[in-house]
Amino acid sequence: MLKQKILVIGAALLLSGNIAKAQSTVWLDQLDLSVATQGHGKPGINTSVDGKPLTIAGEVFKRGFGTHAESSILIKLNGKVKNFSALVGIDDEIKGQNPAAEFEIYGDNKKLWSSGVMKLGDKAKPVNISLQGVNQLELVVTDGGNGPYYDHANWVNAKFETADGAKLVTFNPIASEPYILTPKPGPKPKINSATVYGVRPGSPFLFRVAASGERPMTFSAKNLPQGLTIDAQTGIITGNINTKGTYEVVLSAKNAKGSVSKKLKIESGDKIALTPTMGWNSWNAFGHEVSADKVKRAADALVKSGLVNHGWNYINIDDSWQFNRDGKDPSYQGKMRDENGYILTNSKFPDMKGLTDYFHSLGLKAGIYSSPGPWTCGGCAGSYGYEKQDAESYAKWGFDYLKYDWCSYGGVLDGLPYNDANKVSSLNFSGGGDLDKGVKPFKLMGDLLKNQPRDIVYNLCQYGMGDVWKWGDNANAESWRTTNDITDTWASVKNIALAQDKAAPYAKPGNWNDPDMLVVGVVGWGNPHQSKLKPDEQYLHISLWSIFSAPLLIGCDLEKLDDFTLNLLTNDEVIAVNQDALGKQGVVKQSIGEFRIYVKDLEDGSKAVAFANFGREKVNMSYKDFKQLGISGKQTVRDLWRQKDIAKINTSNQSLALDIPAHGVAYYKFISTK
Ligand code: GLA
Numbered sequence: 001m002l003k004q005k006i007l008v009i010g011a012a013l014l015l016s017g018n019i020a021k022a023q024s025t026v027w028l029d030q031l032d033l034s035v036a037t038q039g040h041g042k043p044g045i046n047t048s049v050d051g052k053p054l055t056i057a058g059e060v061f062k063r064g065f066g067t068h069a070e071s072s073i074l075i076k077l078n079g080k081v082k083n084f085s086a087l088v089g090i091d092d093e094i095k096g097q098n099p100a101a102e103f104e105i106y107g108d109n110k111k112l113w114s115s116g117v118m119k120l121g122d123k124a125k126p127v128n129i130s131l132q133g134v135n136q137l138e139l140v141v142t143d144g145g146n147g148p149y150y151d152h153a154n155w156v157n158a159k160f161e162t163a164d165g166a167k168l169v170t171f172n173p174i175a176s177e178p179y180i181l182t183p184k185p186g187p188k189p190k191i192n193s194a195t196v197y198g199v200r201p202g203s204p205f206l207f208r209v210a211a212s213g214e215r216p217m218t219f220s221a222k223n224l225p226q227g228l229t230i231d232a233q234t235g236i237i238t239g240n241i242n243t244k245g246t247y248e249v250v251l252s253a254k255n256a257k258g259s260v261s262k263k264l265k266i267e268s269g270d271k272i273a274l275t276p277t278m279g280w281n282s283w284n285a286f287g288h289e290v291s292a293d294k295v296k297r298a299a300d301a302l303v304k305s306g307l308v309n310h311g312w313n314y315i316n317i318d319d320s321w322q323f324n325r326d327g328k329d330p331s332y333q334g335k336m337r338d339e340n341g342y343i344l345t346n347s348k349f350p351d352m353k354g355l356t357d358y359f360h361s362l363g364l365k366a367g368i369y370s371s372p373g374p375w376t377c378g379g380c381a382g383s384y385g386y387e388k389q390d391a392e393s394y395a396k397w398g399f400d401y402l403k404y405d406w407c408s409y410g411g412v413l414d415g416l417p418y419n420d421a422n423k424v425s426s427l428n429f430s431g432g433g434d435l436d437k438g439v440k441p442f443k444l445m446g447d448l449l450k451n452q453p454r455d456i457v458y459n460l461c462q463y464g465m466g467d468v469w470k471w472g473d474n475a476n477a478e479s480w481r482t483t484n485d486i487t488d489t490w491a492s493v494k495n496i497a498l499a500q501d502k503a504a505p506y507a508k509p510g511n512w513n514d515p516d517m518l519v520v521g522v523v524g525w526g527n528p529h530q531s532k533l534k535p536d537e538q539y540l541h542i543s544l545w546s547i548f549s550a551p552l553l554i555g556c557d558l559e560k561l562d563d564f565t566l567n568l569l570t571n572d573e574v575i576a577v578n579q580d581a582l583g584k585q586g587v588v589k590q591s592i593g594e595f596r597i598y599v600k601d602l603e604d605g606s607k608a609v610a611f612a613n614f615g616r617e618k619v620n621m622s623y624k625d626f627k628q629l630g631i632s633g634k635q636t637v638r639d640l641w642r643q644k645d646i647a648k649i650n651t652s653n654q655s656l657a658l659d660i661p662a663h664g665v666a667y668y669k670f671i672s673t674k
Contacts, residue, residue: 024166028086028139028158029063031075031170037532038071038141039148039491048091054154056089056124064156066091069101069148070491071141073170080166081131086158087124088115094152095120100144101151103127107134109617117144124156131160138616148491178535178564181641182571185309189213189253191262192310192572194579195603198267198274198510201244203455206400208363209235210311211253211260212572222250225266236363241268265581271510273457273478275579277401277551279314281367284486284517284555287526288320288378291348292355299359301558308364310570311579314401315359316367316553321349322380325422336381341389343381356398367401367457368394372441373408373428374421384412384421387445395452404445406432406462413437432465439471446476459514459551469503469513479512479551486516488523488531490663494614497544500585507549507585514551518542521556521565528557535564536664539641540612542568543667546578547586547600547610573640574667577608586610590628595619595660599629602669607631608640611658611666618662624655631670638669648673 033043041049044066048054054061064086065073088103103115105127112134115125131137141153160168193210205228209219219235221228225247228239235253247266252259267274280298282290299315302308323336323346337343345352356366370390371382383390383404394402410428417423431437442460449456460472460480472480482503483496496515503513520531520538533541545552554569577600586600586608594615600608609629613619626632637647637656646668649656660666 024162024164026160026162026166026168027063028065028155028160031168033065033073033170035170036065036067036071036073037490038068039143039151039487039489040068043067043073048093048154049152050093052091052093054156055092056087056154056156057121058092059124061087061154061156064154064158066152066154067141069141069143069151069153070489070494071153073139075137075139076167076169076171077131077134077137078167079133079135080163081134081137081160081168082163083128083130083161084137084158085126085128087126087156088118089122089124089154089156090118090120091152091154092120094150097150098146099150099152100146101153102142102144103153103155104140104142105129106138106140106616107131108136143491143495147495176534178562180564180567181539182567183643185212185570185572187214187255188257189217189255189260190572191251191253191260192575193251193262193264194275194311194581195263196265196267196274196509196581198269198272199241200270200272200455201242201268202240203453205237205239205241206360206363206365207237208308208313209237209251209253210309210313211235212306212309213253214255214257217253217255219254220252222252223247224249225268234363241266244269272455273512274509275581275583276512276549277314277457277459277479277553278312278575278579279316279365279367279553280312280558281316281318281403281517281553281555283318284519284523284525285528285557287524289526290317290320292350296355296358298558299362299364301561302364303362305558305561305566307554307558307566307569308362310572311575312552312554312569313363314365314367314553316369316401316403317349318369318403319376319378319405320380321345321368322370322376325375325379325381325426337386337389341386343386343390343393352397360398365400366398367403368397368399369403369405371405371407371409372445373406373410373412374416374424375408375426377405377407377426379426382408383445384409387448391445391448391452394449394456395454398454399456400454401457401459402445402449403459403461404442406465409441412441429465432462435466435471438462438466439475442472442475442477450476464503467503469506473506473511478510479514481514481516483515486519488519488533490533490537493519493533493537493541497612498614500548501587504548504585504587507583509581509583512549512551513585515545515548517553517555518545519555520568521554521562522560523556528560531556534663536661538568539667540663540665542574543610543641543665544598544612546574546667547598547608549578549580549583549585549600552578571641571643573638573643573669577602577640577669589630590625597629606669606671609668609670611660611668613660613662613664616662618664619658619660621658622655623658624651626651634673636671636673638671640667640669
């Protein structure tokens with residue numbers, strides 16, 4: 001579906017001597033700007049991105065395009081345009097912030113002009129370039145090197161001088177057709193669960209064998225430790241292990257087409273989450289519009305879509321199950337806690353225990369959300385002062401996972417103004433990077449969770465402040481967010497991806513860096529829309545989160561899964577790299593401009609390699625620098641997305657052909673061969 005609008009330009013006749021020349025001016029704001037991609041907000045037509053008059057360094061402009069980095073708009077010129085001129089600059093509306101952005105113009109993928117980095121208050125800079133012979137123009141705003149925050153960027157007085165009858169068409173590369181690379185799982189049984197699972201002695205055990213293949217299917221398990229049983233029909237293992245120890249279990253699955261076995265190592269000990277969490281979280285899909293009914297339907301869809309057969313098994317409720325301080329919706333307002341300080345759920349969650357019982361009956365786990373501050377980011381009741389009661393409630397209700405989000409805790413450090421929690425803002429980051437103060441609230445909840453009679457995987461959400469990856473383990477956490485919130489834009493995914501390497505050495509079984517949830521499928525934080533990432537960008541996103549050993553939390557509406565999204569989320573070879581028992585995080589081993597090569601060591605001695613192209617031009621090369629990647633000798637190269645061996649090469653003297661689209665990836669596994 002190429003979304004496009006054609007503007008046919010009426011030609012004005014200009015007489016020059018005796019020759020009639022057709023020439024016309026087309027303003028950028030006359031084109032369909034709605035197809036632009038940008039980091040935040042909607043394209044402003046003759047307004048700033050916030051809908052205000054276009055203003056640069058005190059000067060107001062009537063015409064132009066108000067956008068937000070990272071921004072791109074593509075225009076088909078078909079060689080008919082002579083010239084483009086404009087003024088560019090940062091809009092004054094973000095006073096008090098520190099934006100920086102660079103305006104760039106590309107013609108047929110070659111850079112024609114750049115503004116250099118521009119800051120707030122810089123006078124509008126003129127551009128006037130010839131476009132003779134150019135077929136496709138791209139107007140870009142990059143983040144100026146300091147992240148895309150507050151980069152409100154304006155192209156003003158922007159216009160084209162065209163030849164007679166020229167058609168200018170803006171188009172949206174995101175709308176390019178999705179393409180499926182992975183073959184559908186076959187009818188024979190195949191067990192896709194991770195090879196290792198951790199539990200604390202005495203905690204309720206719940207493990208659903210993930211297996212694809214035709215149904216009906218029956219399940220069995222050999223050498224299960226005492227206290228555990230498997231349900232032959234569902235493949236759900238339950239019970240308790242009361243002693244510490246390592247148990248080598250053999251799982252089997254059988255259907256009319258055959259049978260299969262796979263080893264599972266159960267580690268009964270101190271560590272849980274021995275592989276990254278895989279599941280779904282309500283936030284990116286529903287935002288504050290979440291309800292028990294919606295998460296229940298998500299659980300049903302997880303099972304019905306078959307996602308559960310590939311290892312997806314957590315259903316996590318994010319913000320807004322509690323009462324809200326200022327919610328307009330009456331269902332959010334009420335008494336927040338009972339007389340003993342135990343938190344009350346809002347009317348959209350009338351029966352938490354019933355809800356988790358339902359998830360558990362499907363072999364799924366349940367997750368919940370809170371803040372160490374008095375308020376969550378969305379203004380709901382947080383845990384401050386009631387940590388003990390909250391930890392007990394989560395356990396009593398049957399939760400298996402807690403996301404604990406800084407939000408208002410800075411207000412606590414500031415001394416709860418007027419000693420009144422109500423005066424504390426829901427977002428206050430002060431002190432978050434200060435180890436003396438910023439660790440304490442997380443450790444407090446971590447200790448409480450560990451004392452509960454069930455395993456509760458603990459996820460810290462404080463956006464990476466104070467290098468959380470260095471101390472998260474001491475706070476008894478299993479995973480921690482490393483960055484700010486993700487959105488479904490290329491700039492967001494790229495910036496988050498590029499920020500992961502520093503935390504990588506701290507990833508290990510039971511300790512995972514969390515670059516935030518997945519933004520594929522229908523997302524929208526309550527305003528549903530298809531992810532704005534291009535298909536190539538989505539392949540890159542999932543490949544990187546796989547090689548990062550990131551917790552994989554789907555953020556889309558599971559009732560609206562399309563074939564493309566399902567294919568992205570059910571490739572067992574891509575998932576197996578993420579769930580590999582060695583628990584290493586892939587890191588960049590080589591950068592060639594914006595082309596980065598990530599390598600992750602796997603338990604069986606093979607290596608996963610993501611050839612990730614963050615640039616806007618395709619990468620086409622014969623690659624032979626294998627030494628840089630730590631790869632040597634004869635190798636079988638397997639394409640993980642296509643699930644097929646694509647080459648056998650001697651890496652000491654042969655090369656590998658790479659052809660990777662802009663913002664795309666080749667995700668391979670290198671297996672040593674004789
Ligand atoms: C923060 C978190 C998000 C989400 C919201 C809920 O922004 O980073 O992931 O939990 O709060 O309000």
